[in-house]
Amino acid sequence: MINEQIRDREVRLIGENGEQLGIMSVREAMKLAEEAELDLVKIAPTAKPPVCKIIDYGKYRYELARKEKEARKKQKVVELKEIRLSPNIDSNDLNTKMNAAKKFLSKGDKVKITLRFRGREMAHMNASKHILDDFAESLAEVAVVEKAPKVEGRSISMVLAEKNHNFKEEYIMPKMKTSRAAAKRFKVTGTGKLKRNKAYKRHILTKKTTKNKRNLRKPAIVDATNVKNMKKILPYM
Numbered sequence: 001m002i003n004e005q006i007r008d009r010e011v012r013l014i015g016e017n018g019e020q021l022g023i024m025s026v027r028e029a030m031k032l033a034e035e036a037e038l039d040l041v042k043i044a045p046t047a048k049p050p051v052c053k054i055i056d057y058g059k060y061r062y063e064l065a066r067k068e069k070e071a072r073k074k075q076k077v078v079e080l081k082e083i084r085l086s087p088n089i090d091s092n093d094l095n096t097k098m099n100a101a102k103k104f105l106s107k108g109d110k111v112k113i114t115l116r117f118r119g120r121e122m123a124h125m126n127a128s129k130h131i132l133d134d135f136a137e138s139l140a141e142v143a144v145v146e147k148a149p150k151v152e153g154r155s156i157s158m159v160l161a162e163k164n165h166n167f168k169e170e171y172i173m174p175k176m177k178t179s180r181a182a183a184k185r186f187k188v189t190g191t192g193k194l195k196r197n198k199a200y201k202r203h204i205l206t207k208k209t210t211k212n213k214r215n216l217r218k219p220a221i222v223d224a225t226n227v228k229n230m231k232k233i234l235p236y237m
Contacts, residue, residue: 001041001042001045002039002040002041002042002057003030003033003039003040004030004190005188005190005192006026006030006040006042006050006052007026007191007192008026008042008049008050009025009026010023010024010025010026010049011023011024011025011026011029011042011049011050011051011052012047012049012050012051012052013029013032013051013052013053013054014043014051014052014053014054015032015053015054016036016038016053016054016055023049026040026052029052029054032054033054036054038054038055038056039054039055039056039057039060040052040053040054041053041054041055041057041060078108078109078110079109079110080109080110080111080112080159081101081104081109081110081111081112082111082112082113082114083097083100083101083104083111083112083113083114084114084115084116085097085113085114085115085116085131085132085135086115086116087115087117087121087124087128087131089131094135097135098135098138098139101113101135101139101143101160102139102142105139105142105143105160105161105162106142106162108162109162110146110159110160110161110162111143111159111160111161112157112158112159112160113132113135113136113157113158113159113160114152114155114156114157115128115129115131115132115149115155115156115157116154116155117154117155117156118154122154125151125156128156129149129156132149132156132158133149136158136160139160141163142162142163143160143161143162143163144160144161144163145158145159145160146159146160146161147159185197186222186230187219189221193221193222194221194222194227194230195219195220195221195222196219196220196221196222197219
Protein backbone atom coordinates (compact mmCIF):
# COMPACT_ATOMS: atom_id res chain seq x y z
CA MET A 1 0.00 0.00 0.00
CA ILE A 2 1.12 3.55 -0.68
CA ASN A 3 0.14 7.09 0.34
CA GLU A 4 -3.64 7.50 0.87
CA GLN A 5 -4.19 3.73 0.75
CA ILE A 6 -2.49 3.41 4.17
CA ARG A 7 -5.30 3.57 6.73
CA ASP A 8 -3.41 2.76 9.96
CA ARG A 9 -3.56 5.28 12.82
CA GLU A 10 0.22 5.24 13.39
CA VAL A 11 3.28 3.73 11.73
CA ARG A 12 6.98 3.26 12.35
CA LEU A 13 8.70 5.46 9.77
CA ILE A 14 12.01 4.95 7.95
CA GLY A 15 13.47 7.92 6.10
CA GLU A 16 14.60 7.92 2.47
CA ASN A 17 18.22 7.30 3.53
CA GLY A 18 17.32 4.46 5.89
CA GLU A 19 17.29 6.48 9.10
CA GLN A 20 14.79 5.56 11.82
CA LEU A 21 12.31 8.41 12.33
CA GLY A 22 10.27 6.66 15.04
CA ILE A 23 6.55 6.04 15.54
CA MET A 24 4.14 8.72 14.36
CA SER A 25 0.69 9.21 12.92
CA VAL A 26 0.06 8.45 9.26
CA ARG A 27 -0.78 12.10 8.69
CA GLU A 28 2.65 13.18 9.94
CA ALA A 29 4.36 10.48 7.87
CA MET A 30 2.44 11.58 4.76
CA LYS A 31 3.48 15.19 5.37
CA LEU A 32 7.17 14.23 5.56
CA ALA A 33 6.85 12.17 2.35
CA GLU A 34 5.19 15.09 0.55
CA GLU A 35 7.91 17.49 1.72
CA ALA A 36 10.52 15.13 0.28
CA GLU A 37 8.42 14.85 -2.94
CA LEU A 38 8.41 11.07 -2.52
CA ASP A 39 5.90 8.34 -1.65
CA LEU A 40 4.97 6.75 1.66
CA VAL A 41 5.19 2.96 1.13
CA LYS A 42 4.14 0.29 3.65
CA ILE A 43 7.00 -2.25 3.57
CA ALA A 44 6.10 -4.38 6.63
CA PRO A 45 2.30 -4.50 6.98
CA THR A 46 2.27 -7.28 9.61
CA ALA A 47 4.56 -5.44 12.06
CA LYS A 48 3.06 -3.66 15.06
CA PRO A 49 2.89 -0.83 14.28
CA PRO A 50 3.30 -1.30 10.48
CA VAL A 51 6.60 -0.13 9.03
CA CYS A 52 6.53 2.51 6.29
CA LYS A 53 9.35 4.05 4.30
CA ILE A 54 9.71 7.32 2.43
CA ILE A 55 10.82 6.27 -1.03
CA ASP A 56 10.24 6.69 -4.74
CA TYR A 57 7.55 4.04 -5.37
CA GLY A 58 8.61 3.48 -8.98
CA LYS A 59 12.19 2.89 -7.88
CA TYR A 60 10.97 0.64 -5.04
CA ARG A 61 9.04 -1.60 -7.45
CA TYR A 62 12.04 -1.76 -9.80
CA GLU A 63 14.31 -2.88 -6.94
CA LEU A 64 11.82 -5.57 -5.88
CA ALA A 65 11.63 -6.89 -9.45
CA ARG A 66 15.44 -6.89 -9.74
CA LYS A 67 15.87 -8.81 -6.47
CA GLU A 68 13.24 -11.34 -7.53
CA LYS A 69 15.07 -11.86 -10.83
CA GLU A 70 18.40 -12.39 -9.05
CA ALA A 71 16.79 -14.85 -6.62
CA ARG A 72 15.44 -16.89 -9.52
CA LYS A 73 18.88 -17.09 -11.08
CA LYS A 74 20.27 -18.57 -7.85
CA GLN A 75 17.54 -21.17 -7.56
CA LYS A 76 18.48 -24.72 -8.45
CA VAL A 77 16.24 -26.14 -11.15
CA VAL A 78 16.11 -29.92 -10.84
CA GLU A 79 15.84 -31.76 -14.15
CA LEU A 80 14.86 -35.38 -14.66
CA LYS A 81 17.38 -37.12 -16.92
CA GLU A 82 16.71 -40.54 -18.41
CA ILE A 83 19.12 -43.42 -18.98
CA ARG A 84 17.88 -46.43 -20.93
CA LEU A 85 19.09 -49.98 -20.43
CA SER A 86 18.34 -53.29 -22.14
CA PRO A 87 18.16 -56.75 -20.52
CA ASN A 88 21.17 -57.90 -22.57
CA ILE A 89 23.42 -54.90 -21.84
CA ASP A 90 27.12 -55.83 -21.50
CA SER A 91 29.33 -54.75 -18.61
CA ASN A 92 31.19 -52.03 -20.58
CA ASP A 93 27.98 -50.33 -21.65
CA LEU A 94 26.60 -50.67 -18.13
CA ASN A 95 29.67 -48.93 -16.67
CA THR A 96 29.30 -46.13 -19.22
CA LYS A 97 25.65 -45.67 -18.22
CA MET A 98 26.61 -45.61 -14.53
CA ASN A 99 29.22 -42.90 -15.13
CA ALA A 100 26.63 -40.85 -17.02
CA ALA A 101 24.20 -41.23 -14.10
CA LYS A 102 26.90 -40.11 -11.63
CA LYS A 103 27.54 -37.03 -13.76
CA PHE A 104 23.84 -36.08 -13.78
CA LEU A 105 23.52 -36.69 -10.03
CA SER A 106 26.60 -34.57 -9.25
CA LYS A 107 24.84 -31.63 -10.93
CA GLY A 108 21.83 -32.08 -8.66
CA ASP A 109 19.58 -33.63 -11.29
CA LYS A 110 17.42 -36.70 -10.78
CA VAL A 111 17.90 -39.73 -13.02
CA LYS A 112 15.22 -42.05 -14.34
CA ILE A 113 16.65 -45.49 -15.15
CA THR A 114 14.49 -47.32 -17.68
CA LEU A 115 14.92 -51.01 -18.50
CA ARG A 116 13.24 -51.55 -21.88
CA PHE A 117 11.98 -54.88 -23.24
CA ARG A 118 11.23 -56.00 -26.79
CA GLY A 119 9.40 -58.98 -28.24
CA ARG A 120 10.09 -62.20 -26.36
CA GLU A 121 12.03 -60.32 -23.69
CA MET A 122 8.64 -59.30 -22.25
CA ALA A 123 8.22 -62.83 -20.86
CA HIS A 124 11.28 -62.39 -18.62
CA MET A 125 10.64 -58.93 -17.16
CA ASN A 126 10.71 -60.02 -13.51
CA ALA A 127 13.87 -62.05 -14.05
CA SER A 128 15.66 -58.93 -15.40
CA LYS A 129 14.62 -56.62 -12.55
CA HIS A 130 17.90 -57.37 -10.78
CA ILE A 131 19.68 -55.17 -13.36
CA LEU A 132 18.01 -52.08 -11.84
CA ASP A 133 18.70 -53.29 -8.30
CA ASP A 134 22.38 -53.80 -9.14
CA PHE A 135 22.52 -50.38 -10.84
CA ALA A 136 21.14 -48.67 -7.73
CA GLU A 137 23.44 -50.63 -5.43
CA SER A 138 26.50 -49.63 -7.48
CA LEU A 139 25.57 -45.94 -7.04
CA ALA A 140 24.57 -46.26 -3.37
CA GLU A 141 27.41 -43.94 -2.26
CA VAL A 142 26.11 -41.02 -4.34
CA ALA A 143 22.42 -41.79 -4.91
CA VAL A 144 19.25 -42.95 -3.20
CA VAL A 145 16.25 -44.63 -4.81
CA GLU A 146 13.50 -42.00 -4.82
CA LYS A 147 11.00 -44.17 -6.71
CA ALA A 148 11.29 -47.94 -6.54
CA PRO A 149 11.31 -50.01 -9.77
CA LYS A 150 7.86 -50.11 -11.32
CA VAL A 151 6.47 -51.71 -14.49
CA GLU A 152 5.42 -49.11 -17.09
CA GLY A 153 4.11 -50.84 -20.21
CA ARG A 154 7.09 -52.44 -21.97
CA SER A 155 9.61 -51.20 -19.44
CA ILE A 156 10.55 -51.11 -15.76
CA SER A 157 11.63 -47.73 -14.37
CA MET A 158 13.06 -46.28 -11.18
CA VAL A 159 14.20 -42.78 -10.19
CA LEU A 160 17.48 -41.97 -8.43
CA ALA A 161 18.21 -38.72 -6.58
CA GLU A 162 21.47 -37.26 -5.29
CA LYS A 163 22.38 -38.45 -1.80
CA ASN A 164 22.73 -35.82 0.95
CA HIS A 165 22.10 -32.93 -1.43
CA ASN A 166 22.27 -29.59 0.37
CA PHE A 167 20.34 -27.37 -1.99
CA LYS A 168 16.75 -26.48 -1.34
CA GLU A 169 14.29 -26.96 -4.15
CA GLU A 170 11.97 -24.00 -4.55
CA TYR A 171 8.68 -23.77 -6.31
CA ILE A 172 8.16 -20.57 -8.27
CA MET A 173 4.60 -19.43 -8.30
CA PRO A 174 3.43 -18.54 -11.76
CA LYS A 175 2.53 -14.91 -12.16
CA MET A 176 -1.17 -14.21 -11.91
CA LYS A 177 -2.60 -12.40 -14.90
CA THR A 178 -4.74 -9.30 -14.61
CA SER A 179 -7.85 -9.03 -16.76
CA ARG A 180 -7.15 -5.84 -18.73
CA ALA A 181 -10.85 -5.33 -19.49
CA ALA A 182 -11.66 -5.41 -15.77
CA ALA A 183 -8.69 -3.19 -14.89
CA LYS A 184 -10.15 -0.40 -17.05
CA ARG A 185 -13.45 -0.44 -15.19
CA PHE A 186 -12.34 -0.99 -11.58
CA LYS A 187 -10.31 1.28 -9.26
CA VAL A 188 -9.41 1.18 -5.57
CA THR A 189 -10.58 4.15 -3.53
CA GLY A 190 -8.52 5.86 -0.83
CA THR A 191 -10.42 3.89 1.81
CA GLY A 192 -9.56 0.58 0.12
CA LYS A 193 -13.00 -0.04 -1.41
CA LEU A 194 -13.44 -1.27 -4.97
CA LYS A 195 -15.10 1.23 -7.29
CA ARG A 196 -16.49 0.31 -10.72
CA ASN A 197 -17.59 2.25 -13.74
CA LYS A 198 -20.99 1.18 -15.02
CA ALA A 199 -21.42 -0.62 -18.32
CA TYR A 200 -23.66 0.34 -21.28
CA LYS A 201 -23.06 4.06 -20.88
CA ARG A 202 -22.11 4.29 -24.56
CA HIS A 203 -24.44 1.59 -25.86
CA ILE A 204 -27.79 2.35 -27.59
CA LEU A 205 -28.18 5.71 -25.86
CA THR A 206 -31.23 6.66 -27.94
CA LYS A 207 -33.37 4.21 -25.95
CA LYS A 208 -32.22 5.50 -22.55
CA THR A 209 -33.75 8.34 -20.60
CA THR A 210 -31.68 11.36 -19.56
CA LYS A 211 -31.85 10.25 -15.92
CA ASN A 212 -30.71 6.73 -16.81
CA LYS A 213 -27.77 8.07 -18.84
CA ARG A 214 -26.80 10.42 -16.00
CA ASN A 215 -26.81 7.53 -13.51
CA LEU A 216 -24.65 5.41 -15.81
CA ARG A 217 -21.94 8.09 -15.75
CA LYS A 218 -21.57 7.78 -11.97
CA PRO A 219 -19.24 5.08 -10.57
CA ALA A 220 -20.55 2.63 -7.97
CA ILE A 221 -18.96 0.76 -5.07
CA VAL A 222 -18.67 -3.00 -5.61
CA ASP A 223 -20.77 -5.04 -3.20
CA ALA A 224 -18.72 -6.75 -0.46
CA THR A 225 -19.96 -10.18 -1.59
CA ASN A 226 -18.31 -9.68 -5.01
CA VAL A 227 -14.97 -8.20 -3.89
CA LYS A 228 -13.33 -11.63 -3.40
CA ASN A 229 -14.17 -12.69 -6.96
CA MET A 230 -12.93 -9.39 -8.39
CA LYS A 231 -9.57 -9.77 -6.63
CA LYS A 232 -9.03 -13.04 -8.50
CA ILE A 233 -9.05 -11.22 -11.85
CA LEU A 234 -7.34 -8.13 -10.41
CA PRO A 235 -4.57 -9.72 -8.25
CA TYR A 236 -2.25 -6.70 -8.21
CA MET A 237 -4.81 -3.97 -7.60
